[in-house]
Amino acid sequence: MKAFDPYRILGISPEAKLEEIRRAFREKARQFHPDLGGKKELFLELKRSYEFLCERLSPSKLRILKERPQGGNYLLSFLDVTARELALGATVTVTVPAEERPCPYCKGRGHNPSGRKKTCLFCEGRGEIEFLGSQKHLKIVCPRCGGTGEILTDLCPHCRGRGEIAGERELSLKLPLGARPGDILYLPPQEEQEMDIYFELQVHPSGNLFFEGRKLLSRVVVPFWKFALGQSVEVETLEGWERIELPQEFQPGSLFRLPKRGPYQEDGTREDLLIRVEIIFPSDLPSKARKKLEEFAQIMEKEEEDAASGHRN
Ligand SMILES: [Zn+2]
Numbered sequence: 001m002k003a004f005d006p007y008r009i010l011g012i013s014p015e016a017k018l019e020e021i022r023r024a025f026r027e028k029a030r031q032f033h034p035d036l037g038g039k040k041e042l043f044l045e046l047k048r049s050y051e052f053l054c055e056r057l058s059p060s061k062l063r064i065l066k067e068r069p070q071g072g073n074y075l076l077s078f079l080d081v082t083a084r085e086l087a088l089g090a091t092v093t094v095t096v097p098a099e100e101r102p103c104p105y106c107k108g109r110g111h112n113p114s115g116r117k118k119t120c121l122f123c124e125g126r127g128e129i130e131f132l133g134s135q136k137h138l139k140i141v142c143p144r145c146g147g148t149g150e151i152l153t154d155l156c157p158h159c160r161g162r163g164e165i166a167g168e169r170e171l172s173l174k175l176p177l178g179a180r181p182g183d184i185l186y187l188p189p190q191e192e193q194e195m196d197i198y199f200e201l202q203v204h205p206s207g208n209l210f211f212e213g214r215k216l217l218s219r220v221v222v223p224f225w226k227f228a229l230g231q232s233v234e235v236e237t238l239e240g241w242e243r244i245e246l247p248q249e250f251q252p253g254s255l256f257r258l259p260k261r262g263p264y265q266e267d268g269t270r271e272d273l274l275i276r277v278e279i280i281f282p283s284d285l286p287s288k289a290r291k292k293l294e295e296f297a298q299i300m301e302k303e304e305e306d307a308a309s310g311h312r313n
């Protein structure tokens with residue numbers, strides 16, 4: 001199984017900057033374009049790779065601060081993201097408080113439209129007021145009840161009579177490259193948002209990927225026999241699952257690295273992805289397997305005894 005590797009597909013190094021990525025795409029696109037006799041699947045893969053990298057390296061409105069803001073008028077909010085989103089500088093949606101807006105339930109009037117009513121005393125329930133006496137017969141809509149002839153007496157349960165509710169706005173934000181758990185992200189005022197917003201990152205594991213401090217790790221769980229027989233392991237990477245051959249000298253408890261496959265750094269290059277292999281010893285082995293394991297233990301004990309007696313002679 002081969003993971004999605006946009007750099008390999010574009011034939012560039014993981015250090016490549018946007019300009020180089022664009023150039024590589026243009027050149028390869030000419031080669032692979034279906035209109036020019038290229039294979040459609042290859043072209044689509046190329047396009048996907050290009051778009052993936054462009055999104056990674058596109059600018060973010062958010063800036064990384066290493067410490068909390070001090071004083072001033074600002075809003076501090078939380079930004080929940082997964083380890084994968086943070087590592088890849090993904091675009092996430094966040095809800096932030098916005099200005100008050102008229103209550104949609106009472107249309108800003110503050111009264112419960114389906115609550116109790118009483119007759120408007122101003123117009124005596126007619127909804128209009130007549131002015132008599134002048135040459136013209138003048139009628140106007142009752143200013144007290146707005147023409148309904150009734151007055152609502154209960155407060156609107158949604159806005160509690162205020163006629164306004166706190167607004168909320170959804171922002172679609174690209175996470176800046178290089179942000180890590182513990183960082184504060186700063187969003188400067190935008191067109192429709194007048195205040196400074198600071199976000200405290202809350203990073204959740206995604207699958208087997210998680211941050212330990214500022215490092216991204218992928219956890220791999222392998223049963224002891226697979227590990228002892230030197231088989232390869234399935235690893236979850238930022239690009240998906242892939243099969244990886246463990247190095248011969250690898251010992252459980254140590255980490256091994258997938259170079260340049262970890263989270264993006266501020267300059268657009270990538271860190272290493274750290275793989276932590278955990279060996280499990282199932283307690284409920286089938287009896288047949290357990291017998292074999294006992295046989296194995298006997299062979300090893302015999303070997304040790306022989307070696308020890310060999311030393312004595
Ligand atoms: Zn209301």
Ligand SMILES: [Zn+2]
Nearest residue numbers: 120123142145
């Ligand atoms: Zn009235």
